[in-house]
Amino acid sequence: MTTSTSPARARILAAIRQHAVPQAELPNLAGDWITFPDPVAKFSEVLTFVGGKPLVATDRAELEAQIRDLAVMQSPEGAALPKVICTVEGLPFGNVDFAKVLDPHHLEDIEVAILPGEFAVAENGAVWVTDRVVPHRAIYFIAQHVVLVVRRADLLDNLHQAYDRLCGSEHAFDQPGYGLFVSGPSKTADIEQSLVIGAHGPRSMTVLLLDA
Amino acid sequence: MTTTLPILSHPQAASAFAQDDARAHWHDEALWFIRVKRDRQARSLPEWETLRDRASAIKTHTIANLADYLEQFEREATRHGAVVHWAANAAEHNEIVLSILRKHSVKTVAKSKSMLTEECHLNPFLERNGVDVVDTDLGEWIVQLREETPSHIVLPAIHIKKEEVGELFHDKLGTEKGATDPKYLAEAARKRLRQIFLACQAGITGVNFAIAETGGIVICTNEGNADLGVSLPPVHIASVGIEKLIPRAADLGVFLRLLARSATGQPITSYSSHFHGPTRPGHELHIILVDNGRSDILGREDFRRSLHCIRCGACMNTCPVYRRSGGHSYSATVPGPIGSILNPARDPKGYSSLPYACSLCGSCSDVCPVKINIHEQLLTWRHELVAHGHIKFLKKLSMKAVSFVFRRPALYGFAGKMARFALRITPRFLVYGPWNPWGKQRDLPVAPKRSFRDEFQQRSHSKSPAKRSAP
Ligand code: SF4
Numbered sequence: 153m154t155t156s157t158s159p160a161r162a163r164i165l166a167a168i169r170q171h172a173v174p175q176a177e178l179p180n181l182a183g184d185w186i187t188f189p190d191p192v193a194k195f196s197e198v199l200t201f202v203g204g205k206p207l208v209a210t211d212r213a214e215l216e217a218q219i220r221d222l223a224v225m226q227s228p229e230g231a232a233l234p235k236v237i238c239t240v241e242g243l244p245f246g247n248v249d250f251a252k253v254l255d256p257h258h259l260e261d262i263e264v265a266i267l268p269g270e271f272a273v274a275e276n277g278a279v280w281v282t283d284r285v286v287p288h289r290a291i292y293f294i295a296q297h298v299v300l301v302v303r304r305a306d307l308l309d310n311l312h313q314a315y316d317r318l319c320g321s322e323h324a325f326d327q328p329g330y331g332l333f334v335s336g337p338s339k340t341a342d343i344e345q346s347l348v349i350g351a352h353g354p355r356s357m358t359v360l361l362l363d364a
Numbered sequence: 365m366t367t368t369l370p371i372l373s374h375p376q377a378a379s380a381f382a383q384d385d386a387r388a389h390w391h392d393e394a395l396w397f398i399r400v401k402r403d404r405q406a407r408s409l410p411e412w413e414t415l416r417d418r419a420s421a422i423k424t425h426t427i428a429n430l431a432d433y434l435e436q437f438e439r440e441a442t443r444h445g446a447v448v449h450w451a452a453n454a455a456e457h458n459e460i461v462l463s464i465l466r467k468h469s470v471k472t473v474a475k476s477k478s479m480l481t482e483e484c485h486l487n488p489f490l491e492r493n494g495v496d497v498v499d500t501d502l503g504e505w506i507v508q509l510r511e512e513t514p515s516h517i518v519l520p521a522i523h524i525k526k527e528e529v530g531e532l533f534h535d536k537l538g539t540e541k542g543a544t545d546p547k548y549l550a551e552a553a554r555k556r557l558r559q560i561f562l563a564c565q566a567g568i569t570g571v572n573f574a575i576a577e578t579g580g581i582v583i584c585t586n587e588g589n590a591d592l593g594v595s596l597p598p599v600h601i602a603s604v605g606i607e608k609l610i611p612r613a614a615d616l617g618v619f620l621r622l623l624a625r626s627a628t629g630q631p632i633t634s635y636s637s638h639f640h641g642p643t644r645p646g647h648e649l650h651i652i653l654v655d656n657g658r659s660d661i662l663g664r665e666d667f668r669r670s671l672h673c674i675r676c677g678a679c680m681n682t683c684p685v686y687r688r689s690g691g692h693s694y695s696a697t698v699p700g701p702i703g704s705i706l707n708p709a710r711d712p713k714g715y716s717s718l719p720y721a722c723s724l725c726g727s728c729s730d731v732c733p734v735k736i737n738i739h740e741q742l743l744t745w746r747h748e749l750v751a752h753g754h755i756k757f758l759k760k761l762s763m764k765a766v767s768f769v770f771r772r773p774a775l776y777g778f779a780g781k782m783a784r785f786a787l788r789i790t791p792r793f794l795v796y797g798p799w800n801p802w803g804k805q806r807d808l809p810v811a812p813k814r815s816f817r818d819e820f821q822q823r824s825h826s827k828s829p830a831k832r833s834a835p
Contacts, residue, residue: 160655161450164606167659168431173668176424181614183418185411198631256596257562276621276631283643290595293588293635311632312617319614325578328444328641333620335632338588342503342519343546344526345394351502351550352557353588353635 187309191274192361195307199277202336203349205358206277208304212242215301215362219245224264224297224356234263239285240301241268256288265295269334271306272359273314278335279359280314282324289330293338293353300334304363374717378689387525392687394522399681401629402731409621418618420735423672426576426609427662433576433609434653440579444641446649454484457603457654461486461568462493464601464650470495470565474593476585477501478570479517479675480603480654483697486568497568498560500589502553509536515691517698518627518677523690557589567593571604572674573619574651577612580640581651584623584633591637600642601650606658607671613638619674622733626676657710666744670705672734679728679738685721694718701728701738708745716754719745 188194196206209215219225225245227233237259238246245266253259267286269279279300283289292298308314314333318324324331338353349355382388406412426433438448451457457480465473473490475481475497487497487508499508503521507514509532514520521529526544533539539552569590573582581602583590594600610619624630642649661667680686680700691699696707696715704718719742728738 158450160452160456163452164450164653164655164659165431165434167452167655168434168606168662171659171663173428173430173662176421176428178425178611179418179421181418181612181617183411183414186409202630202634260558260562278632278636288595289643290592293591293595310617311621312614315614315617319612323578323613325575325580325613325638325640328643330640330643331638332591333632333636334634335630335636336634338586339634340502340550340587341628342501342506342521343529343549344524345397345519345522346526346546348547348550350554351587351589352500352554352561352592 185310185312194274204336208361211364236264238266256290259294262295264297266299269300269302272302275310278333283330297356298354299358301360304361374721377693381690395681395687405625405629436576449652451654457484458489472496472564473566474500474564475568476590561592566599568601574608584636586634598647603652626678626733661709669736678731682727682731705741716749
C-alpha cells in the first residue's frame, strides 16, 4: 500500500480544500525575548525548581571531582559498584561499554548515565541531547540517574535562541534523528497532585556546567 | 463509557458529582492550585501576551493552509523513513493501528497519553482484537485499571483520591492494604510499568506538534513514559490529529514556551522529544494523520479557531463549572470549556447541554495560550442549538444548570468571597442567552457585554495570585 494514493488521503485533503478559509500571514519569530544578566544563576534556579541538580565546574579536574562525589556514584558498603555508562570524553567513570550493548533492553540495570549535552537553556532548565552521541536513545530514560555535562559557553537564555541554533545553516532536523529537551528528572503528580520524583524514568538529573 | 442522555446530561451528571460536597470542594481546590501555578509562570515572562499573539497567528495561518502543510509534512516525514497513513475517521484509524500491530504479531503495546486514541476508542477496539493495551501515563493507567475514562486531558486521574489509588493498587498490584503514600504507590506503579516497557513489542503515542517543514513529531511528557514505550520496542505508532500541524520547527520556540506553563505551571515538561523518522535500522515509525470531524470544524467560521487548541487543559483548571462538576459530567473525551465546543460540533444533539455548562465568565478565553475565544464560541453554540431545535426543555435546563453548581454553599469553601462571586455571576448566567424566559420578560439594563470580564481582568492583575478572587 502506498500511502500517498490512499482514498482517505484524497478525501481528507478535499474536505479541507472545499472550505475557503481567509488567508493569514505566518508571523516571523523575532522578538524581544527574555534574557538574563546571569544565565548560570537563572539556569540553576529553574533546574532546581523542576527537581534537577545544577553544578558548576571551572575545569576538568573539578568536573571529575564533582561527579565522583555525587551520591548516586557511591556504592553502598559491601555492594558492587553501580553500573555506569559514560560517553563524555576524558572522564574515567564508565564501567559498561555502551558500544557493546546491542539491545537497549540490556540497559535496564544501568544505574548512572553520564552523557554530553549539546546546549542548555536558562529560562526552563532544559538541556538538548540527541541520539547522535549514544547508540540507544533509551539511555536517557532507562538509567536510574542521569548526569549531563554541558559547556558553560553553550548556555542560552531562551527557547527561541535554542531553535535558532537547531534550525541554522546546518538544520538539525535535515537528517533522520532524535533530539530531546530534558528538564529535570522523570516525575509525576498523578496521585492527588503530590509531586513524586522518579516516575518511570530517571530518579535524578544532574547538570554540570563546565566553565572552561 | 456509558452513553448518557442528551440535553440534560451535563446538569444531571454534574449534580451527582456535586452531591459529595467534600469531594467537589477538594476537586475545585486541586484545580485552582494548578491555575495559580500557571499564573505565576505566565507572569514571570514579560512577553507572555506576545507569545499568545504569535501562537494564535501561527495557528490561524496553519489552518488556512492546512492541506498544503499536511502534504509537506507527509513528504518530509516519508523522506526521513517514516510511514505516513491517513484516516478520515476513528474506524479507519483503529484499523490502521491493528494492521500494523498484526504485521508485527504484537501482543502487548505500551500507549502513552493520547486524547485522540481516546476519542477513537482505540483501547476497547484493540482488546476485542486480542491486543493488550497498557496506558503508561500513571494517571491514565490508574483510570484504565478502574475501567474508567480520564476526567481531564492533562490530569486524567484528578478526580481520584489517594485512598482510592491505594485500594486499587492493593487489589491489582498487591501493595499494602491501606497504603496511601503517593511515593510508595508511584514506586509500585514504576516497578510494574517498567516490566511492561521491557516486554511490549510496540509503542503507541499521541503527538503534541507535527512539523510540516521537517516531517518531525514532538511529544511532551513529564514521566518519560512515551519515550520508554517507543525506544525499547522496534515499532512506534504515532496518532496525530490533523490540527496538530505547525509550519516550522522554530515555531516550537513559541508553543513549547506556552504549553507546560499553561498546563501545569512548569517552565517546560521534563521531556520534549523530537522524532524525525525511525532512527535505528529495522525500526519503524508509523504516523497516522486523523481527521475525524476536524475538517468539518474547519469549514465553520464561528468555530474554526477551536482547532488552535494545543490541549493544555488551562481552560478546564480555571472553569468554575468544570472545577465543581468534574470532568466526567461532560461525558466526552475532551471535557471542560473547549470540549463544550468540540463535542457539539461532532454531535449537536447528544452534546447540546454542554454549551450551557458555562457561566460565560470568560476566564477560559483569558488563560487560553492560543487565544481561542472560547466563551464567545460557547454563546454562539447556544444560539445555534436553539435555532436548530436541539434545545427543547429550556426552563428545566436553565434551572438545573444553575442549581448544580451554585446552589450548594458548601462548595464555595471560602464562603464569603465565593458567595459574592456566585451572586455576581448567577444573574448573568440566568439572563444570558435567548432561551431564558427571565431575560426576556424583565427589562434588565443591557449589561455591558464585557463588564464581568473586564472586571475580572482588573482584579486578577491587581491581586496576588494566591488569593482566590475570581474564576
Ligand atoms: S482551548 Fe486553549 S486553554 Fe483550553 S485546552 Fe485548548 S489550548 Fe488549552
